[in-house]
Amino acid sequence: MIAKLKQFIQSHTQASSPEEKAQNLNLAAATLLLEVVYADEKLAEAEAALLPEMLINTLGITPEQAKSLIAEAKQARHDATSLFEFTAEVNAQFSLEDKQQLLLSMWRLAYADGELSRFEDQIIRRTADLLYLKHSELIQMRNIAIQHSSQ
Template sequence: MIAKLRRFFEAHTQAVSPEDKAHQLKLAAASMLLEVVFADDTLTAEEEALLPKLLTDTLSMSEADAKILIDEAKSVQGSATSLFEFTSAINAEFSLAQKQQLLLAMWQLAYADGQLSQYEDQIIRRTADLLYLKHSELIQMRNLAIAANRHIDQAPQ
């Protein structure tokens, strides 16, 4: 009986290649960023332009790959039932610095249009909790995003 169960589980569990695992992590991170983008039900031109750049910076990928990942994440993100689906994979593999970088990217997206909606704020705070980040880290990443946004706003045209 135990041998039959073992064969059943071995037949139904797939070995995940390192490439597939890396892609799943990138997909989870992109989906988290999309959660912020769609939190206020508005995709602004600033957010749309910033999203691929944040993915290239945060996940070290090309802009073309980032755009493909965004399209894939849109389909995955729409069928997700909770943030936990994404954060559990990220928690298992990301370092503290990578989690902080992702949170910073989320804040940057939230402030891209010049205003923070309460829904964007809630998603980012919930994500920080699910990523086991301290409140001080949440505030630090928010302050960095605000400072970066001010710097962009004051740049000469």
């Protein structure tokens, strides 16, 4: 535990190149999206199919980069101790609109299989809190996702 904390602190205090910062940000966003996908402990086909699309649209990356990022995010998710290590990176670099877009992507993934589990809801709400988003923004993004999933 102490070793992980030390590694986390060192990784955030070292000066990074712009490419490393972008990669860390993409990994943080991908891991948060992956948290939603695995929140209900079952990987729905609709969620697995939508995840690369969400990464491509949210982060502006190529399909090949999305595939690679998903693999890296699975490992990061496995090694993580909390959502904070990912939301801290997002808070440092995302604008309000970017955070809202990420939250919208999380809601869309949660509703991709046609139902929202309580675990998916909890992860998204916790993430919104850690991203300092208002409850009204959380609800607004959820409503947009619901409208989108019903079309």
